[in-house]
Amino acid sequence: MKDYNNIIIWLDYFNKSFSRNEGRRVPNNKSIFNPSLDELKTAVSNSGFSISHYNENCKFPKRPQIKSGYISVIKSQTKTKIINKIAGIMIAIRSNQNKSS
Numbered sequence: 001m002k003d004y005n006n007i008i009i010w011l012d013y014f015n016k017s018f019s020r021n022e023g024r025r026v027p028n029n030k031s032i033f034n035p036s037l038d039e040l041k042t043a044v045s046n047s048g049f050s051i052s053h054y055n056e057n058c059k060f061p062k063r064p065q066i067k068s069g070y071i072s073v074i075k076s077q078t079k080t081k082i083i084n085k086i087a088g089i090m091i092a093i094r095s096n097q098n099k100s101s
Contacts, residue, residue: 003072004075005074005075006052006072006073006074006075007072007073007074007075007079007082008070008071008072009040009044009070009071009072009073009082009083009086010023010060010068010069010070011035011036011037011040011060011068011069011070012024012060012062012063012068013025013026013083013087014026014030014031014032014035014040014083014086014087014090015031015032015033015034015035016028016031016032016033017033017034022062022063023060023062023063025080025083026083026084026087030084030087030088030091031087032090032091032094035090035094037054037056037069037071039090039093039094040069040071040086040090041054041071042089042093043086043087043089043090043093044071044073044086046089046093047082047085047086047089049073049074049076049082049086050073050074051071051072051073052072052073052074053071053072054069054070054071054072055069055070056069057069058070
């Protein structure tokens with residue numbers, strides 16, 4: 001049964017290694033290489049969205065041979081707006097990690 005109160009956010013939406021045809025949902029300038037589920041969880045929390053649940057041992061439907069992960073977020077805006085907001089924060093998290101290293 002479909003849950004209309006939650007949105008599924010896949011890691012592959014933000015992966016710069018994939019094309020739009022392969023499932024990336026954000027532009028190249030808002031994507032990062034090989035995002036982790038921890039980065040996604042941090043970005044979702046910093047964006048002000050509530051995480052319903054997450055799964056790190058599942059496979060994105062377009063690539064069933066590669067393990068991915070997703071987070072379920074309580075729907076408060078459109079999926080595109082939520083994804084774009086999370087993408088901006090993921091870039092900031094990744095750039096802060098690079099500066100610290």
